Amino acid sequence: EPEVTQTPSHQVTQMGQEVILRCVPISNHLYFYWYRQILGQKVEFLVSFYNNEISEKSEIFDDQFSVERPDGSNFTLKIRSTKLEDSAMYFCASSGTSGTYNEQFFGPGTRLTVL
Amino acid sequence: ILNVEQSPQSLHVQEGDSTNFTCSFPSSNFYALHWYRWETAKSPEALFVMTLNGDEKKKGRISATLNTKEGYSYLYIKGSQPEDSATYLCALANQAGTALIFGKGTTLSVSS
Numbered sequence: 001e002p003e004v005t006q007t008p009s010h011q012v013t014q015m016g017q018e019v020i021l022r023c024v025p026i027s028n029h030l031y032f033y034w035y036r037q038i039l040g041q042k043v044e045f046l047v048s049f050y051n052n053e054i055s056e057k058s059e060i061f062d063d064q065f066s067v068e069r070p071d072g073s074n075f076t077l078k079i080r081s082t083k084l085e086d087s088a089m090y091f092c093a094s095s096g097t098s099g100t101y102n103e104q105f106f107g108p109g110t111r112l113t114v115l
Numbered sequence: 116i117l118n119v120e121q122s123p124q125s126l127h128v129q130e131g132d133s134t135n136f137t138c139s140f141p142s143s144n145f146y147a148l149h150w151y152r153w154e155t156a157k158s159p160e161a162l163f164v165m166t167l168n169g170d171e172k173k174k175g176r177i178s179a180t181l182n183t184k185e186g187y188s189y190l191y192i193k194g195s196q197p198e199d200s201a202t203y204l205c206a207l208a209n210q211a212g213t214a215l216i217f218g219k220g221t222t223l224s225v226s227s
Contacts, residue, residue, distance in 0.1 A: 003158065004158065033214070033215075035215075035217075041219070042119075042217050042218065042219045042220075043204065043206075043217040043220075044217070045214040045215060045216065045217075048213040048214060055211070055213045056209070056211065056213040056214055058214070091159070098211075098212050098213075099212040100146035100147035100166070100208035100209075100210070100211075100212040101147045101164045101166050101208070101212070102164075102212055103149075103161045103164060104149075104161070104215060105158075105161070106151075106158045106159040106160075107158055108156065108157055108158045109158075
């Protein structure tokens with residue numbers, strides 16, 4: 001069964017460093033998303049992406065964040081200069097269709113720890 | 116700002132017990148509600164997408180109902196098994212379907 005994969009599973013970085021989190025969405029999907037969950041809090045929406053453009057972004061997704069689909073298979077989230085409060089589990093998701101009823105398929109997450 | 120609440124936060128039941136939990140949301144501006152099952156160290160797995168008031172969906176021993184007028188959805192598990200142990204998340208879709216707004220989840224633990 002097709003699945004969303006994410007690498008690495010755990011990333012440790014120093015405050016101020018840049019990190020790139022990688023995702024391989026399901027191959028025929030066209031809509032891509034990033035979410036995060038800070039420990040003990042709700043899963044929060046960061047950004048959605050379609051046709052090489054950001055469709056929607058939350059207040060969390062400021063200038064420190066960027067997304068890219070560098071080739072036909074990868075979807076990346078870059079944090080330019082990490083802060084302690086960026087420590088969280090980051091989830092990538094993809095869907096084959098748009099709309100409120102579209103099922104989003106999630107990856108297993110990357111746990112980011114900023115020291 | 117959409118706010119999704121889930122209760123209880125955690126639940127511990129014995130194998131064979133039936134259980135249910137609640138997802139509450141603002142009844143205005145409802146578009147769709149998604150239920151996910153999330154086991155530790157695995158990907159959250161979609162259970163149901165519900166869109167119509169009065170919807171009832173079922174997958175094996177798990178079922179869900181939706182009341183958009185009063186702003187809640189129930190998830191039921193009949194005859195809980197240890198493999199049902201997981202966190203159950205509900206999420207509202209925004210109008211464009213470009214984002215899901217999640218509740219905090221209900222963590223279910225089933226003892227054999």
